[in-house]
Amino acid sequence: MLVLAFDTATAAVTVALYEWTPGEGVRRRGAAESVDRRRHTELLTPSIAEVLAEAGAAPADLSAISVGVGPGPFTGLRVGLVTARAMGEALRVPVHGVCTLDVLAWASGRDEPFAVATDARRKEVYWARYEAAAVRSTGPHVGPPGDVRDGQPDDLPVIGEGAALYPEDLGGAPGQEPLPLLPAATALAELTCVRLSGAPGPGLLPPEPLYLRRPDAKEPGPRKKVTPR
Incomplete structure (x- = not known):
């Protein structure tokens, strides 16, 4: 099966395509990485197209989609989630969520x-x-x-x-880098395949945003009554 994975919950816009054959393991078919906090919308769809082209695959070949569900800032996170749900509905394939x-x-x-x-x-x-x-x-x-x-x-x-x-x-010891710094869709695809195989550990999540804060924007309350003078 072909699993398309992507995550936009951080500054990274990361996409990967992996082929998983039960009993035989996983194989990377393509990947693309960008880092830009302000251009998730502009970068994600072209990155998906690039990865599919690299693998010589079409959207109709996909068996499942995996998406990072955060936690992360609302604007970037929703780009990946909306794209994943739209593709899943159009292609009629399951969409799985994974904590970033x-x-x-x-x-x-x-x-x-x-x-x-x-x-x-x-x-x-x-x-x-x-x-x-x-x-x-x-x-x-x-x-x-x-x-x-x-x-x-x-x-x-x-x-x-x-x-x-x-x-x-x-921080750790001097000179020790806290790697990896940002999520990679290659790891997301691998982890999704492991969880689909039934290996011990947390299960896959629905493709819903993992928000840990209340939204900054609030619905306006009722207008205050003005008492006539």
Whole structure:
């Protein structure tokens, strides 16, 4: 089966196409990566077309779509989710969601406790802790960088862009990069195939945004009554 994966929950616009054959494993067919916080809408659709062309595949060949559901800023996140749901409906294929922090954790390949932190703006991070690359122990949460290691060893490794942005709270040993910084759709596609195979771990999610904050915009309340003088 062909699985198209993409994530727009961070500054990265990342797309990958993987072929999964049960019992034989996964094979990368194509991938594209861009980093631009302001151009998710402009970059995603051309990137999907580029990846399909690289693999010599057409949209009708897809068996499933996988999309990062965040947490992440509303504007970028909804670009990926709306695109995934629209493609799934048009092609009549299942659409699966995966927590973006899980994608970063999976890409790290770590087998000891660590945390993942991404940029939540407002001097906060989205974060979760893991026992290993495929085992999340707590989260996702949003809050100050200091929350990530609260109650944990001071040297708990932290990966992701959040660690790079707040080295005073989340940095590791000098010269140690908190890689990977941003999610990659190659890891998203691999993780989706692993979960579809029934391997132990969290299941796939519906393609719904994983928001951890209330929206900034609010519906206006009723107009105040004006008392005649």
